[in-house]
Amino acid sequence: MxxxxxxxxxxxxxxxxxxxxxxxxxxxxxxxxxxxxxxxxxxxxxxxxxxxxxxxxxxxxxxxxxxxxxxxxxxxxxxxxxxxxxxxxxxxxxxxxxSDRPPTETISQGPEQVPESLRRMLSSLSGQPAYILGRRWDVLAWNSAAVALFGDYGLLQGDARNTIHRVFTDPTHRQLLVDWESVAVTSLAMFRADSARYAGDPDFERLVTTLMRDSPEFRAWWPRQEVQRPLAGHKRLCHPHGGLMTFEYTALAVIDRTDMKLVVYTPLEDDGTDEKLKELLRLNEKA
CATH class of the missing domain: 1.10.260.40 (lambda repressor-like DNA-binding domains)
Structure with a gap:
């Protein structure tokens, strides 16, 4: 031009x-x-x-x-x-x-509500574990496939239902992640990037303080100030009943919900993941 x-x-x-x-x-x-x-x-x-x-x-x-x-x-x-x-x-x-300028974003506050339409879409993803993350990476909604793979989020309360807290402090979840260290480092960098808009927010500050106290890895890595944009890629899980499984991981922003993300795990043919997930779903339905 x-x-x-x-x-x-x-x-x-x-x-x-x-x-x-x-x-x-x-x-x-x-x-x-x-x-x-x-x-x-x-x-x-x-x-x-x-x-x-x-x-x-x-x-x-x-x-x-x-x-x-x-x-x-x-x-x-x-x-x-x-x-x-x-x-x-x-x-x-x-x-x-x-005006060719990036918009100033309004910082959301208070309780987060997942629209019913989004909950219905989650339920329809019967063959793909999926959940909704809020602004602080709290799991706000999930489908039955996510329960079969990660456990029942409904049994978790407070910070225990927070994804970054679970990565660093939940021993069972840590064992599930085959490549725990690389996943934890990447997750931490993405969490820091997301949390920058909320610097000084009491809920974020309390979560970071808790993790600094309870996780030596978080305590060592948080001061590095590393940031990273959300990525799509593969995640390998070692499920206690399903064994080694490989998923394609995708995080999508929710329109008109700036601080919400739809996270979807698509089973791949690697390691027979698709069939293993189907078996986990059958076991979960019987439980």
Whole structure:
């Protein structure tokens, strides 16, 4: 793309950005944002000056944004505009995308709820052990195949149901992982990357403190500050009833649930894993 084509693309994006701002401004009413109605309005929605006031920016500068002029808004200003225009999560992401900036993510707090649609999908994965991880890597929901492979999560409480806690402190789970050390090192690096957004969060801090106390490996490796993005790959397990089994491991982000992941273990032909899993499922149904 040459410089003239690039300028044309940027100009088109600015026009789209301005049109999007204008469309959302026109959907609002003064009463809906806590402003007095004033005199009769010739056009629907808020005035540009009112949006600028709500966002804490200059009215002229905001007008330039709507006009598609060559001005750049910082991430902080984009967030202020999104709040002023009462944008939902999808609209906020769209606003940042049009401005060619990564969106500022809202940190989730409080209890985590797994949608019923996701629970139904988990149940339908009858031949693939799968579970939902929350923001702190707590297992929030699981299917029967996951119970057959990893044990009944329903019998675990508190930190015992946390994946990183289980890797480092549960002897039974440790024996299940054939390549425990490499799995633990990789898991720790991915957990650190995920937890960065929650630095200082009391729940995360307490979990780390507990692991520092209870696991010598965690205590030795956590200060290394290693981080890693989520990976897909193979995991070898040595199940007490099924023996050696090999799975393809995949972690998928859940749309509209930024801090949730769907983790799926797909049985491979290696080591007769598929047939061994079927036998475990039959045994689990009889228990």
């Amino acid at each position: 040459n410089i003239h084509q690039n300028e044309a693309v940027l100009a088109a994006r600015r026009r789209e950005f301005g049109a999007f701002l204008r469309s959302r401004r026109e959907k609002l009413t003064p009463a809906g944002v806590g402003l007095p109605g004033g005199f009769r309005r010739r056009t629907p929605g808020l005035r540009r000056e009112e949006v600028a006031l709500l966002a804490g920016v200059g009215a002229t500068w905001y007008t330039w944004l709507e006009q598609g002029r060559d001005v750049r808004a910082s991430a902080e200003v984009l967030s202020a505009l999104a709040d002023a225009l009462r944008l939902d999560a999808a609209e906020r992401r769209h606003l940042f995308a049009l």
